Amino acid sequence: MSVRMRINDEAVEAEEGMTVLQAADKHEIYIPRLCYHPSLGSSHGLRPVDVIYREDGEFRNDGSGPQDRFPGCRLCLVEIAGRDEPATACDTLVEEGMEVFTETDDIKQLRRDHLAEILKEHPHACLLCAQQDGCSRTQCSTNVPEDERCCPLLGHCELQKVSQYVGVREDLTKYVFANLPKHENEPLFDRDYNLCIGCTRCVRACNILRGIDTLGFTYKEGRAVVGPTKASDYADSECRFCGACTGVCPTGAITDKDLPRGEREDVLVPCRAECPAGIDVPRYLYLISEGRYSEANAVVRERIPFPEILGYVCFHPCEDVCRRGQVNEPMAICGLKRFAAENSEERLADNAEESTRKRVAIVGSGPAGLSAAYYLGLSGHSVTVFEAEDDIGGMLRQAIPEYRLPPEVLDRELEKLEDLSIEFKTGCRIGEDLSLAAIQNDFQAVFISTGAGLSKRIPLEGSDKPNVLWGLDFLKDAKKRLVTELSGRVFVIGGGNVAMDVARTAVRLGASEVQLACLENDEEMPAHEWEIEEAKEEGVVMHTSWGPKRVQGEDGVTGMELVKCTSVFDARGRFAPEFDEGTLSSFETDTVILAIGQSTDLNFAEGINSARGTIQIDNDLRTNTTGIYAGGEAARGPSSVIQAVADGASAASQIDRFLGGDGNIYPTYTEHSALKAKIGSNDGFANLSRRDVPKRPIEERKKAFDAVEIGYSEDEAQGEANRCLRCDLRLDILPVTLPPDRWLELNEENVAEVPATEGVYQLLDENKLIILIKGAMDMQADLRAKLGSDTKARFFGYEEDPMYSKRESELIQQYLQQFGKMPEGDGEGDDLDDLF
Numbered sequence: 001m002s003v004r005m006r007i008n009d010e011a012v013e014a015e016e017g018m019t020v021l022q023a024a025d026k027h028e029i030y031i032p033r034l035c036y037h038p039s040l041g042s043s044h045g046l047r048p049v050d051v052i053y054r055e056d057g058e059f060r061n062d063g064s065g066p067q068d069r070f071p072g073c074r075l076c077l078v079e080i081a082g083r084d085e086p087a088t089a090c091d092t093l094v095e096e097g098m099e100v101f102t103e104t105d106d107i108k109q110l111r112r113d114h115l116a117e118i119l120k121e122h123p124h125a126c127l128l129c130a131q132q133d134g135c136s137r138t139q140c141s142t143n144v145p146e147d148e149r150c151c152p153l154l155g156h157c158e159l160q161k162v163s164q165y166v167g168v169r170e171d172l173t174k175y176v177f178a179n180l181p182k183h184e185n186e187p188l189f190d191r192d193y194n195l196c197i198g199c200t201r202c203v204r205a206c207n208i209l210r211g212i213d214t215l216g217f218t219y220k221e222g223r224a225v226v227g228p229t230k231a232s233d234y235a236d237s238e239c240r241f242c243g244a245c246t247g248v249c250p251t252g253a254i255t256d257k258d259l260p261r262g263e264r265e266d267v268l269v270p271c272r273a274e275c276p277a278g279i280d281v282p283r284y285l286y287l288i289s290e291g292r293y294s295e296a297n298a299v300v301r302e303r304i305p306f307p308e309i310l311g312y313v314c315f316h317p318c319e320d321v322c323r324r325g326q327v328n329e330p331m332a333i334c335g336l337k338r339f340a341a342e343n344s345e346e347r348l349a350d351n352a353e354e355s356t357r358k359r360v361a362i363v364g365s366g367p368a369g370l371s372a373a374y375y376l377g378l379s380g381h382s383v384t385v386f387e388a389e390d391d392i393g394g395m396l397r398q399a400i401p402e403y404r405l406p407p408e409v410l411d412r413e414l415e416k417l418e419d420l421s422i423e424f425k426t427g428c429r430i431g432e433d434l435s436l437a438a439i440q441n442d443f444q445a446v447f448i449s450t451g452a453g454l455s456k457r458i459p460l461e462g463s464d465k466p467n468v469l470w471g472l473d474f475l476k477d478a479k480k481r482l483v484t485e486l487s488g489r490v491f492v493i494g495g496g497n498v499a500m501d502v503a504r505t506a507v508r509l510g511a512s513e514v515q516l517a518c519l520e521n522d523e524e525m526p527a528h529e530w531e532i533e534e535a536k537e538e539g540v541v542m543h544t545s546w547g548p549k550r551v552q553g554e555d556g557v558t559g560m561e562l563v564k565c566t567s568v569f570d571a572r573g574r575f576a577p578e579f580d581e582g583t584l585s586s587f588e589t590d591t592v593i594l595a596i597g598q599s600t601d602l603n604f605a606e607g608i609n610s611a612r613g614t615i616q617i618d619n620d621l622r623t624n625t626t627g628i629y630a631g632g633e634a635a636r637g638p639s640s641v642i643q644a645v646a647d648g649a650s651a652a653s654q655i656d657r658f659l660g661g662d663g664n665i666y667p668t669y670t671e672h673s674a675l676k677a678k679i680g681s682n683d684g685f686a687n688l689s690r691r692d693v694p695k696r697p698i699e700e701r702k703k704a705f706d707a708v709e710i711g712y713s714e715d716e717a718q719g720e721a722n723r724c725l726r727c728d729l730r731l732d733i734l735p736v737t738l739p740p741d742r743w744l745e746l747n748e749e750n751v752a753e754v755p756a757t758e759g760v761y762q763l764l765d766e767n768k769l770i771i772l773i774k775g776a777m778d779m780q781a782d783l784r785a786k787l788g789s790d791t792k793a794r795f796f797g798y799e800e801d802p803m804y805s806k807r808e809s810e811l812i813q814q815y816l817q818q819f820g821k822m823p824e825g826d827g828e829g830d831d832l833d834d835l836f
Helices: 020-026 105-119 158-166 201-209 244-248 264-268 270-274 281-289 293-301 307-313 317-321 333-343 367-378 407-419 436-442 471-479 497-508 529-537 641-658 698-702 714-721 727-732 748-752 779-787 804-819
Strands: 002-007 010-015 051-054 057-060 077-080 099-101 189-192 215-220 223-228 254-256 359-363 382-387 422-426 445-448 468-470 489-493 513-518 541-544 546-552 559-569 575-588 591-594 628-630 759-764 770-776 795-800
Touching (some): 051 215, 105 158, 201 215, 201 244, 244 727, 264 270, 264 727, 270 317, 270 727, 281 333, 281 727, 293 307, 293 333, 307 641, 333 714, 359 367, 367 422, 367 641, 468 471, 471 497, 471 591, 497 529, 497 591, 546 575, 759 779
Parallel strands (some): 051 223, 359 382, 382 422, 468 591, 489 591
Antiparallel strands (some): 002 010, 077 099, 189 254, 215 223, 546 559, 559 575, 759 770, 759 795
16 A cells, blocks of 8 residues: 655655655665664664673673663654654654655754764774775874774775765764774684674674574663674574675674675675586575475576486586585585485476477587587477487596496486487597588588597607507496406506596406506696595505606516606696606506596587687687587586586577577576575584585495495485575675765766855765865856866765855865875865875
């Protein structure tokens, strides 16, 4: 129901149940506030707790403040016609015919008085400084002690902006540094009690938004004192480290720790940002914790077509940046993805759009090609996949060992493609059986995704001996059962993931001893840490910082001679290994397997630009030939399955646009409604250990190619999913309404609003540093002249004042107190550029 009222003599409408503050915000009429937050509402119903704890002791409620109604900041006071006393706009409901006045002189003075009470015990010297805008805080011309300056948020601080709007009383007493605790030993955030203004936003975010009750407040000598309710250490007070408190603090009292620069969503939810496919990780982890496995799998399926495959082989870059890892250990995101896929009870329908009659060719059926085929098929395009081998799957089928990816999982996942308009032509090698030019003639778009399926070779003495094998060739032969056993000792050269697969495969094929050498030291090895550890568990002996010198033996292989590697990369980070030729070491062995990298066969790609063995593409995966796209390892070099899958999806989107579509390739399987934000407390949450995916016993692993990881039970999966910090909930916290910027952009539109009367104006540069203070008989005319001049000014502010010469002098004197010298000029308010 609509309510008609007036604010500052302006007729407005509000919804019944709205507060005056909400009605004013709706109509862009600013009323200052600090304790109020749009996600929290008014603070006035909040009650104190009995005791809170800080490093400087416990603070029991002394009863010196209201026990049933927190008074709040009282900066949102307004006058309402017919009422004797001012009202707080944040909790006064609108009424039909109500008349509200937000900017009377009395109200402005009351606000300044209440702000003075807030600032009395908060650093405020910077808020009185004429040069607070653009100040770096590192140097102070008036020599304010560092602990009396404002915090690093200066220039971006909500309290500062509100203070600028309300106005700081000139008789405000000097701030005395209280040396309160700076709580800096927690992960993810820092707490500086010297900067707390007692607005209780953090308390309400913790209690009302999240239902955790880690924070509370008590009264001490009439002021609110905020802190943890169970122990001074946040972890011991059952903190969930969700970041809600940090997200609502209006000062620097509680701030994110070591948060990288970047887009807000990316830095706050790094697991989602780091996933090449952009999977909504926090969402599906939450759904698993709630036992909603089919919905969790649907969330994953909205971004990747083969979640179970990725649950086995993904290198999970999301886990490397998981913020839970800063608390103790990162979430087991990959294992939970597999659990959701294996426990989903619904088979999601892959319903293709109506046929577009557009034909797309895909060269290569690895993860990139299959991903592109899936999404293009869903989009209604007719897709033909050309594969050189007899079976589709690329490296998933040909080289990744079965202990990492069981073949039945691969087969089950690829069944999804049967429902779509996709034709597979296996045993067709492009460049031999069919040319790329012929494909271009028959299809309207082409995606090259041939992968990096060749073993990279190096010149090495003795490498032509019979028992010297090459990494990928060996893995392919093992998958095809062309190699079924290895006798004797095996020596592997290489430190990447392929080398680890080679070494662990050799163990399973019966080698009596497997050793591995690589150029890199332990910290530099390119293989993932968990792959290295699993190889060591299975008995592989590692020799780091050694390179191959020669394969020893007359008629066959008898040994491997190594040379000490002193460095792998030069000062610029480029691969440039150096060796100590005087330090050699030899190892007896019967077989040598060289797994020093992968390469791509591009002989078929006539006319397609390439460099350093990969196809050159732009940001949209386009090659130099119109209609031909490339992705995965053919364009990027050796990477990962998840990157290839993501490239396939990106290519499908770009090709769909190229063929006249909108590029919107992703299906929707779930309703993206808000998830439960009140996560509640969890005893010992901070110390909950990561539950790694259970594995087969080591001796059992070494004897067979069965999957190493057994998978989670339901209890294990839910226990692990419940460790998630729910960082994504921070994004649901609404932004605050800030005061109008007191500095206006210097442009024709804003200058036209300046009155053509006497007054003083100030000009500021792009960093909002003052470069001019000037009085004028006609401010608008002066500013128009500046618009047409070669000025550094980008912003301005002005004050109407018939005694402008006096006000000009006051502003200049205030300015000089900061810098201690007069600008050179004729005394008529010349540019102050020389002062900077």
